[in-house]
Amino acid sequence: MGFAFTLFNSWQAETVKGDIPMTKQKVLLVGHGMVGQRFLEALADRGGLDHYDVTILCAESRPAYDRVGLTRYFTERDADALSLVPEGFMAQPGLTLKLSTRVREIDRDARVVITEAGERLDYDKLVLATGSYPFVPPIDGNDRPNCFVYRTLDDLDEIIAASDQARVGTVVGGGLLGLEAAKALHDLGLETHVVEFAPRLMAVQVDDLGGGLLKDKIETLGVTVHTSTGTRAIVDGEQHRHRMDFGEERHLETDIIVFSAGIRPEDSLARACGLELGERGGVVIDDYCLTSDPDIFAIGEVALWQGRIFGLVAPGYQMAETAAARLCADSEPSFQGADMSTKLKLMGVDVASVGDAHGQTPGARSAVFFDQSTGVYKKVVVSECGKKLLGAVLVGDANDYGSLLQLCLNQIDLPGEAAALIAPAAGDAPMLGADALPDSAQICSCNNVSKGALCAAIDEGATTVGDLKACTKASATCGGCTALVKQVLDSELTKRGVAVNNHVCEHFPYSRQEIYHLVRVGEIKTFDELLDKHGSGDGCDICKPLAASVLASCWNDYVLSKPHAGLQDTNDYFLGNMQRDGTYSIVPRVPGGEITPDKLIVLGEVAKQYDLYTKITGGQRVDLFGARVEQLPEIWKILVDAGFETGHAYGKSLRTVKSCVGSTWCRYGVKDSVGTAIQVEERYKGLRSPHKIKMAVSGCTRECAEAQSKDVGVIATDKGWNLYVCGNGGMRPRHADLIASDLSDEQLIRTIDRFLMFYIRTADRLQRTSVWLENLDGGLDYLKQVILDDSLGIGDELESQMQRVIETYQCEWKTTVEDPEAVKRFKHFVNDDIADDNLHYVRERGQRRPAYEHERIELVQQEG
Amino acid sequence: MNSSVTLEWKTICKVDEILPGTGVGVRLPQGQAALFRTREGQFHALDNMDPFSRANVISRGLLGSLGDTRVVASPLYKQHFCLETGKCLEDETVSLAVYPVRLRGELVEVAVG
Numbered sequence: 001m002g003f004a005f006t007l008f009n010s011w012q013a014e015t016v017k018g019d020i021p022m023t024k025q026k027v028l029l030v031g032h033g034m035v036g037q038r039f040l041e042a043l044a045d046r047g048g049l050d051h052y053d054v055t056i057l058c059a060e061s062r063p064a065y066d067r068v069g070l071t072r073y074f075t076e077r078d079a080d081a082l083s084l085v086p087e088g089f090m091a092q093p094g095l096t097l098k099l100s101t102r103v104r105e106i107d108r109d110a111r112v113v114i115t116e117a118g119e120r121l122d123y124d125k126l127v128l129a130t131g132s133y134p135f136v137p138p139i140d141g142n143d144r145p146n147c148f149v150y151r152t153l154d155d156l157d158e159i160i161a162a163s164d165q166a167r168v169g170t171v172v173g174g175g176l177l178g179l180e181a182a183k184a185l186h187d188l189g190l191e192t193h194v195v196e197f198a199p200r201l202m203a204v205q206v207d208d209l210g211g212g213l214l215k216d217k218i219e220t221l222g223v224t225v226h227t228s229t230g231t232r233a234i235v236d237g238e239q240h241r242h243r244m245d246f247g248e249e250r251h252l253e254t255d256i257i258v259f260s261a262g263i264r265p266e267d268s269l270a271r272a273c274g275l276e277l278g279e280r281g282g283v284v285i286d287d288y289c290l291t292s293d294p295d296i297f298a299i300g301e302v303a304l305w306q307g308r309i310f311g312l313v314a315p316g317y318q319m320a321e322t323a324a325a326r327l328c329a330d331s332e333p334s335f336q337g338a339d340m341s342t343k344l345k346l347m348g349v350d351v352a353s354v355g356d357a358h359g360q361t362p363g364a365r366s367a368v369f370f371d372q373s374t375g376v377y378k379k380v381v382v383s384e385c386g387k388k389l390l391g392a393v394l395v396g397d398a399n400d401y402g403s404l405l406q407l408c409l410n411q412i413d414l415p416g417e418a419a420a421l422i423a424p425a426a427g428d429a430p431m432l433g434a435d436a437l438p439d440s441a442q443i444c445s446c447n448n449v450s451k452g453a454l455c456a457a458i459d460e461g462a463t464t465v466g467d468l469k470a471c472t473k474a475s476a477t478c479g480g481c482t483a484l485v486k487q488v489l490d491s492e493l494t495k496r497g498v499a500v501n502n503h504v505c506e507h508f509p510y511s512r513q514e515i516y517h518l519v520r521v522g523e524i525k526t527f528d529e530l531l532d533k534h535g536s537g538d539g540c541d542i543c544k545p546l547a548a549s550v551l552a553s554c555w556n557d558y559v560l561s562k563p564h565a566g567l568q569d570t571n572d573y574f575l576g577n578m579q580r581d582g583t584y585s586i587v588p589r590v591p592g593g594e595i596t597p598d599k600l601i602v603l604g605e606v607a608k609q610y611d612l613y614t615k616i617t618g619g620q621r622v623d624l625f626g627a628r629v630e631q632l633p634e635i636w637k638i639l640v641d642a643g644f645e646t647g648h649a650y651g652k653s654l655r656t657v658k659s660c661v662g663s664t665w666c667r668y669g670v671k672d673s674v675g676t677a678i679q680v681e682e683r684y685k686g687l688r689s690p691h692k693i694k695m696a697v698s699g700c701t702r703e704c705a706e707a708q709s710k711d712v713g714v715i716a717t718d719k720g721w722n723l724y725v726c727g728n729g730g731m732r733p734r735h736a737d738l739i740a741s742d743l744s745d746e747q748l749i750r751t752i753d754r755f756l757m758f759y760i761r762t763a764d765r766l767q768r769t770s771v772w773l774e775n776l777d778g779g780l781d782y783l784k785q786v787i788l789d790d791s792l793g794i795g796d797e798l799e800s801q802m803q804r805v806i807e808t809y810q811c812e813w814k815t816t817v818e819d820p821e822a823v824k825r826f827k828h829f830v831n832d833d834i835a836d837d838n839l840h841y842v843r844e845r846g847q848r849r850p851a852y853e854h855e856r857i858e859l860v861q862q863e864g
Numbered sequence: 865m866n867s868s869v870t871l872e873w874k875t876i877c878k879v880d881e882i883l884p885g886t887g888v889g890v891r892l893p894q895g896q897a898a899l900f901r902t903r904e905g906q907f908h909a910l911d912n913m914d915p916f917s918r919a920n921v922i923s924r925g926l927l928g929s930l931g932d933t934r935v936v937a938s939p940l941y942k943q944h945f946c947l948e949t950g951k952c953l954e955d956e957t958v959s960l961a962v963y964p965v966r967l968r969g970e971l972v973e974v975a976v977g
């Protein structure tokens with residue numbers, strides 16, 4: 001029905017040519033690369049396979065694969081992982097794929113294509129998607145053995161094979177693809193050089209300063225870059241296979257050469273059959289991707305639109321959509337050129353270029369931020385009036401790419417001074433919210449997905465980034481727009497009144513905070529009771545440990561008592577962190593990092609007796625790895641007898657209180673930081689919380705304990721203690737906020753009591769204090785009011801609840817080793833006392849570690 | 865003789881050696897298995913080796929349900945496996961072998977051949 005309607009429309013609109021045929025016609029697609037595949041998908045999506053039989057002629061031995069992700073092949077060596085053809089796609093009626101089939105000739109008069117094997121295939125419509133070929137500069141010796149190009153998986157296989165016998169590899173060309181190739185050679189373990197004729201790397205996308213910074217960064221990774229260098233000839237080398245002669249007695253010896261000096265449209269077939277070409281090649285197309293022959297389309301890198309070749313995949317995809325739409329007589333969309341902005345990670349360095357990166361627009365002005373020490377270069381180009389963004393270059397930090405691209409593409413008035421767009425986040429940088437974007441804003445440039453298309457998908461029920469990716473392809477190619485897609489999703493869901501769901505999982509329609517209240521108010525003591533009263537189903541690996549943590553925070557029962565046993569993640573169940581081979585680590589508590597020599601000797605003796613891999617942790621204690629499950633109780637018995645307690649390294653609870661040595665020894669220390677750290681650690685040890693908690697105490701303002709990167713940080717002053725909260729190190733560092741100054745010992749403890757209990761009551765599952773604070777309505781001021789001014793009137797309650805948890809503390813390992821029943825569960829087999837008989841180790845740097853997969857295979861063979 | 869109907873059974877342990885809602889490792893002639901007792905008292909046995917880590921840890925996974933499927937979650941990388949079929953929910957190309965289990969009085973038995 002929808003189809004007939006379209007037909008009627010197109011018949012009425014006489015400007016649209018190429019009505020849909022009533023009987024099935026033959027389409028030949030020459031070339032099955034990324035753009036060719038996209039054309040097939042677009043045609044299928046539009047119902048075109050009902051009207052056309054498509055035969056695909058693919059010169060390569062593999063169907064379409066992700067050429068943008070080609071470098072991945074060097075590390076993964078998995079051609080299938082790069083495939084772009086969904087399983088079962090080619091089995092659709094109407095599609096015939098012929099691999100390893102090259103076309104020799106197109107006979108336009110007879111409307112026949114002749115393959116190199118001599119097969120004749122007639123067509124009604126022909127689509128040329130032959131792409132491009134790598135340009136090899138005309139240098140004497142460029143055809144010597146071990147000179148390669150970088151375009152297909154077969155090229156890569158040849159490079160990999162040659163690298164076995166090679167030590168030095170050189171890439172000719174310092175553009176985008178050349179640097180990708182250099183990364184590949186580097187990953188193959190070769191000493192790598194890049195030779196670039198232009199005075200800078202990525203000459204098209206970045207400017208001199210940016211290119212210089214990029215060169216510095218790439219050279220620190222061990223790749224040598226030779227700019228302003230042209231190769232005159234390649235001859236026999238003395239140390240290596242080749243010598244590249246640069247003139248003026250400069251030369252470079254190398255074993256492998258990879259040419260990546262640009263691409264040329266693969267237009268030889270079109271040339272031979274007389275289609276109109278551009279002066280420097282490329283098949284001329286109109287806005288509908290039609291060539292000078294109305295039955296032949298050209299799409300992708302072979303096509304020349306208004307004198308331009310588009311060497312990126314996104315414009316190719318737009319052409320594919322246009323050609324498919326045309327065949328299906330859909331009037332939209334026509335090809336209107338494409339934005340050539342790019343963002344990519346080259347050898348770990350973020351590089352992005354937006355719009356008029358070189359400031360060639362008349363009257364354009366630019367602002368630059370350049371920090372050589374951190375290796376960040378940013379430039380924005382704005383219009384003469386200063387109101388519109390024309391272009392940008394980013395090297396070293398491309399986080400702003402998404403918002404700059406949107407400002408540029410949608411010609412949005414700048415939210416402030418141009419320089420503020422790229423200034424380091426010293427204050428409130430003007431941010432572009434997803435709300436400010438018009439529906440036409442292109443969010444995903446690889447797949448041309450607009451904000452409007454995302455909104456439509458959200459209207460049809462998409463509620464996650466995964467849904468949007470599946471139904472619109474947004475963020476499915478390079479992934480650079482994922483954060484922006486998420487922003488649009490969240491803001492649109494909120495607009496539609498969908499609370500952005502913080503339910504813990506499918507079994508409980510509540511947040512962690514709500515579950516906490518249900519447990520406390522209802523005096524719920526077991527998971528079964530909680531599930532019966534407030535949940536559904538059987539529970540899962542998300543809600544069970546969460547319930548265990550909440551029950552422990554509220555009632556502090558022994559976590560291994562029978563009703564709780566099935567709730568604990570294995571780390572909590574066996575009171576150790578499971579390692580990658582299924583054994584556990586042992587971390588005794590060392591309060592404040594202070595330990596007597598005698599206790600240190602016990603740790604050493606235990607480690608030696610059980611051959612445990614030993615490492616000092618960042619939290620000032622000792623981690624012993626490789627204890628099998630049945631060894632855990634005997635090892636802990638020795639440790640408990642020697643006066644150690646569990647360090648709770650396995651739990652979502654207090655980890656360590658790090659300290660500097662303070663006034664105990666230090667000539668600068670103003671207070672006893674070690675003593676306070678021990679007091680704090682003893683007080684809060686075992687406290688179950690939404691996530692792990694780390695603390696530190698510094699004895700003076702020099703801050704050697706790094707307290708300002710902790711959830712709770714204490715720094716001595718000559719008047720008392722300064723208390724910092726909600727800091728974080730690790731993956732997402734956050735500087736802690738000062739919440740109170742010059743506290744007495746007693747005030748300090750009371751404030752921490754309240755802070756921790758308030759966090760435990762209100763935070764979401766796995767939410768560190770830093771993120772919790774950022775999401776707390778009212779932020780730091782509100783937190784101060786609750787904790788210091790007791791604005792909610794819950795201060796006493798928080799303190800007494802903490803007191804109860806502290807009074808009921810027990811060392812789980814002490815309780816366990818003293819209870820013969822509890823020890824019973826520490827067995828690998830229920831029906832045999834032997835240990836896991838499938839563990840394999842190697843020794844490295846004098847210690848034991850689990851074998852990696854390849855070592856394991858060898859070990860098993862030796863043992864077998 | 866039709867081998868498909870004649871299973872050989874091995875006695876593993878008493879029912880109450882497995883707490884409801886937990887699992888234990890089991891040594892079988894052909895290798896290691898994980899034996900689970902659900903909260904409702906159902907028993908299931910699967911391979912003990914986690915195909916993603918190659919560690920013998922499935923018995924230490926948490927039990928639960930996703931939709932209508934009863935599952936165990938690998939304790940290392942948290943993939944879910946169906947207790948009935950052994951199929952991995954996150955990756956349909958991966959599955960664990962399933963062993964028949966039966967109760968005889970207070971004893972749990974697993975089929976070994």
